[in-house]
Amino acid sequence: MTNILLQDIYIQVAIPVPMRQLFTYLVPNALLNDKSLVGERVIVPFGHRQVIGIVISVDDDTPLEKDKLKAIISRIDSDTHLPAPLLKLLTLAARYYHHPIGDVFQQALPVLLRKTEPPKKPVCHYWQFNESCEPTKIKTFKQGRAKKQIQLLRLIENHHKLTWPEIRTLGYTKAQLKSLEEKQFISALEKPIEVYHWQTKYLNESDKLNLSAEQAVIVSAIDQSTEQYSCHLVDGVTGSGKTEVYLQAMEKVLANNQQVLVLVPEIGLTPQTLNRFEQRFNVPIFLHHSGLNDKERFDTWQSALQNCAAIVIGTRSAVFSPLPKLGLIIVDEEHDGSFKQQDSFRYHGRDIAILRAKQLNIPIVLGSATPSFESLQNALTNKYHYHQLTKRAGKSVEAKISLIDVANQPLEFGLSKPLKQLINTTLNRGEQVLVFLNRRGFAPAINCNECHWVADCHRCNKPYTLHRSQGLLICHHCTSQKRIPQQCPDCGSVRIKPVGQGTEQIEEYLTETFSQYSTVRIDRDSTRKKGELAKRLQAITDKEHQILIGTQMLAKGHHFPDVTLVAMLDIDGALFSFDYRASEHMAQLLVQVAGRAGRASKPGKVIVQTQYPQHPLLQDLVNNGYRHFAQQSLTERKMAYLPPFGYQALFRAEANYPSYPEKFLRQLAQTPISSCEIAGPMPAAMEKKAGKYRFHLILQAKSRPELHTAIRQMIAQSQQNEWLNKVRWTIDIDPIDLSW
């Protein structure tokens, strides 16, 4: 390592370690060329190993001791150079969330960029119906027994072409595909992905709908601000035509040869969304979600970067797609909690999207039937353009919500008599019923009827959930499993019984009670298998089932026009939660579930079972609707300086011993800071989880700058904290779930 060969060029590199800093390196003369280093990946010596880092900036001087610096080993020169705006976005995000910058880059980039060898240029593999094969051969095949293959063939026929990721998401295997290919019903095609250029036939006009007056106003508002930042909140009930607004807003942007980014809450929604977009636009569309493997994700990333993708549809992390010609961002179901990452780098996909739109000077559209209170507040104070879609397409009416008081009446498996009667009459009319219970498993606990012993998970100190179909007790907090005990370990009694109801139990009960009808359950357990969710949803649409039971999975995206009765069994928990957001989430869930049901000719009805029918929150929601409810809650939050009127940060610390996290946070709370309130340290609502003891410290300020200054002071102080190395700790900016 001689310094003679080195020119005075110092680069700041983001290294994948959990440290809130950049590392400075020298660049040997031999590695300099006319390409800018900024945004490039480099291999650097780091401690006793070599790692891949990303160059954040280039300087010609450094305050560090120059002879202690190391030189980079090599540059990974390829076509994976990060565009400057994305680099800036990630740097800003790291600063805003006070998260280690190396980790921010690592999480935002596809895993394959962690490797030195970048995979080759993506090609698009797809399967197409073979027009030249004999119709008679197909006819006989379709009457045959290879059910899955027949379904798949039909799908490929209907879609003209399907790619492997799409086929896999729909629940089919490579084997089934190969088999169809061997029979020559379909053929595999591949083509290199090309740079996208606007073409006259990019739009399928025949698919286009006429806009209502309300919709037209929104579209023209967005169209008028294409060259500048503007945020549009589209507040519209289910079926009011939000998607059509998105599509027509995208039209101008695509015609302008720009790219569009669409964020959706979960993968469950992507195939549908893709379908609708593909029918309208003849442009390359790429998906980005957790169902893709590393190669596929990299393909999307690369295609976006090379301007081969016109539209990227994806979940939370798609907000970091490199889109050099991004012209519009759409965040669908913006209120959805899944936009917030709930571990390590706790960013909010929607908020990053807004930051990105501001940075690029482009419009962004947030859509929801139940906007988050933050967004509503921004709309009411004119930070966002607020658009309401009040009319449902066609003549359908919004479902009416009514309450059933269950405080003084016996329940059978969680269902009241009047509710059972309603279910019965609805089924007899030949209509479908949806029973909603946000608790999977058979029962949320089991206990001993003699000594009141409860089976608790020892790692979390919380009751095990009984999963009877699997014959197991499963802890929903740490996923640990245990056999069901035959005897009470305390008193030896065999009278061990389930307590309370979960979806599994309700399904069993309803199947027995209404045995002439078919029942289907939709929750994480019953849809674990790939394609199972799509299959069950299709079966519901095909009216194979009359009774639908499910958790909040049922509240997302899908519409069930033949469901005319929605029953919500247990929402009381949210009425008395210490978490001030619980009621917001309850209201959103209720309105979302209600929106799943009914159509013009058959309006839906929503029944909520509650012990507290007079509770002001419920009364307000039922009588005055979501928006009034939201405004009431916002008034209350304003008085208490709660978000969005105050700004919060949550420090979490955990360790294997209960005293460490508390001591660490107590010392952290001693940091001299101004204009911020500190609450805690207090044990987390789940003090013990997966064997670790957890404490919280909440910081609250009346302005963001004050909050960030205080956090910076506390981070600086934490270096001297004597318990620092005994705990793991993280910062959560704008925390949503305070319970863990």
Add this chain to the structure above:
DNA sequence: AGCACGCCGACT
């Protein structure tokens, strides 16, 4: 997060 260094227990 890795990875090395270092200082104590149960093995051939």
Add this chain to the structure above:
DNA sequence: GTCGGCGTGCTC
């Protein structure tokens, strides 16, 4: 005697 347990400290 030493293999390896994981506590501690460092990384431009």
